[in-house]
Amino acid sequence: MTPSAVLETALYVTDLVAAEAFYADVLDLSRISAVPGRHAFFRCGQGVLLLFNAEATRNPPPPDAKLPVPPHGTAGQGHLCFSATADEIGRWKSRLESLNIAIEADFEWPNGGRSIYFRDPSGNSIEFAEPRIWGL
The missing domain is CATH 3.10.180.10 (2,3-Dihydroxybiphenyl 1,2-Dioxygenase, domain 1)
Structure with a gap:
């Protein structure tokens, strides 16, 4: 499976x-x-x-927790990539720049597809990319 x-x-x-x-x-x-x-x-x-x-x-959940989700977490900056078309990436870049959110990188991958990278308020690396960067 x-x-x-x-x-x-x-x-x-x-x-x-x-x-x-x-x-x-x-x-x-x-x-x-x-x-x-x-x-x-x-x-x-x-x-x-x-x-x-x-x-x-x-912190672990209390013994009487209704939803006993185990402790989890991480330290430092993470990464998340949202799927977007080439046209959407262009519109996202314009929107982010209009809000004074810096674009850290904007490039075409060697096998095709564009990505843009920026940061959220906690410093996490956020990306918009065309699915074709992964052959999708």
Whole structure:
């Protein structure tokens, strides 16, 4: 058996309020749920983006927890790539620049497909790329 798709992916953030605003207001993702100080979850196409306050997820759940999710988290900057067409990448670049969000890189991959990279408020590396960079 092989997994058919990634259902959710997580980024760990240092300022949950700023991250939540960035993903809702700048990237226009729809918020599914949030727990202040712990997490915010967003719909992204057929998947879900989980934003966690890294400090809050390192602790094990209490013995009587309704949802006994094990501790998890990471330190440092993560990476997430959103799928986009060439036209969408151009529009995203214009939108980000209009909001004074620096584009760190904008290039064509050797085998075809364009990517742009920028940072979220916690320093995570965010990318928009054409699926063809992976032959999709």
